[in-house]
Amino acid sequence: MNDTQQKYIGWFLIVLLFTGYVTINNIIFLKIIQQESENNINVLTEKIDEFRMSFEVNQSRVEKKIFDLKRGLHTQCEQGDGSSRHKNLARLLLLVVKMKNSLLREAKFDNHINSIKPLISELDDPEIENAVSELESLKEVDTLRELKLSFEKTIAVINYNKSTLSKKIISNWIRIQDKNDPLRAKFAEIEESINDNDWQNITVTVSNLTHSEFKPWLNKLNGFIVASKNISTIYHHLLQYIS
Template identity: 80%
Template structure:
C-alpha cells in the first residue's frame, strides 16, 4: 500500500469518524428531546382531559336546555299552539348543536346546512338568516382536530427544510415532537382561545406565525373561526325562543 492510498484511507476514516460523531450527537439530542416530550405529553394529556371535562359539562348543559325546550314546547303544542313550529324549533336547535360539537370535537365537520335552511326560513329571523348565509358560503370547513393535524404537518415541513442533511436523514427513522417547541405552544394557546371564544387573542397569537408555509393553514383557521362565529350566532339566537 503506497502513501497516497494510506492518505485516502486516513481521510476516509477521519470523515467516517466525524460523520459518526455528528450522528451520535443527533441521536443523543433526539433521545433527550424524546424524554422531554414524554414528560410534556403527560402534562398535555392531563390538560386535554381537563378540556374534555369542560366540554362535557357544556354539552350536558346544552342537552338539559334542549330537554327543557322539548318539554315546554310539547306542553305548548298540546295546548293547541302551532305543532309544526314547535317540532321544527327543537329539530333546528339539535342540528345546530351537532354542527357546533362536530366543529370542536369530531374528525369531520357535520354539515347540516341544507337541513337547517328550510327550518330557519320559518322563523323569519334576519340575524339567523344572515349567519346561515355566511356559513353556507364558507368552503371546506375544517374541524379543530383537522386544524391540529394540519398545523403539525406545517411545523414538520418548516423544521425539515431548516434542518441539516444528517438530521433530515435521521428524521426518516426517528420522529420527535417537542412539546416545548414555541410553535406547538402557540397552537395550544390558539386551541385554548378557540374553546373560550376569545377571537381577539387568536388574532394576536397568529400575528407571530410569519413563515410562508403557514399561509394555507391560516386560511383554514380563518374559515374555522368564521364558521364557529356564525354557528354560535345561530345557536344563541335560537335559545331566545326557549324562554
C-alpha cells in the same frame, strides 16, 4: 508480527473504538429524543383532557337546554298548542348543536346547512339568514382536530426546512418533537382562546405566525372561526325564540 502489521492493527482498533463511540452516542441521543417525545405526548394529552373536561361541562349545559325545550314542547302539546313552529325550532336547535359538537370534537364537520335552510324561512330572522349564508359560502370547514393535525404537520415542515443535513437524515428515521417549541405553544394558546370564544386573542396570537408555510393553515383557521361564530349566532338567536 512486523511493524506494518502492528500499525494496521493499531489503526483498525482506533477505527473500531471511534465507531463504537459514535454508535453509543447515537443510541444515547435517540434515547433522549424518545424520552422527550414521550414527555411531550404526556403534556399534550393532559391539555387535551383539560379541554375535553371544559367542553363536556358546556355540553351538559346545552343538553339541559334541549331537555327543557322538549319538556316545554310536550307541555304545549298537552295544552293543544303543538304547532309546527315549535317542532321546527326544536329540530333547528338540535341540528345546530350537532354542528357545533362536530366542529369541536369530531374528525369531520357535520354540515346540516341544507337541512336548516328550509326550517328558518318561517322565522324571518335576518341575523339567522345571514349566518346561514355565511356558513353556506364556506367551501370546506376543518374541525378542531383537523386543525391540530394540520398545525403539527406545518411545524414539522418548518423545522425540517431550517434543520441541518444531519437532522434531516435523522428525521427520516425518527420523528423529533421539541416540547419547548414556541410554535407548538401558539396552538395551545389558540385552542384555549377557541374554548373561551376569545376571537380577538386568536387574532393577536396568529399575527406571530409569520412563516410562509402557515398561510394554508391560517386559511383553514379562518374558515373554522367563521363557522364557529355563525353557528353560535344561530344558536343564541334560536334560544331567544324558545325562552
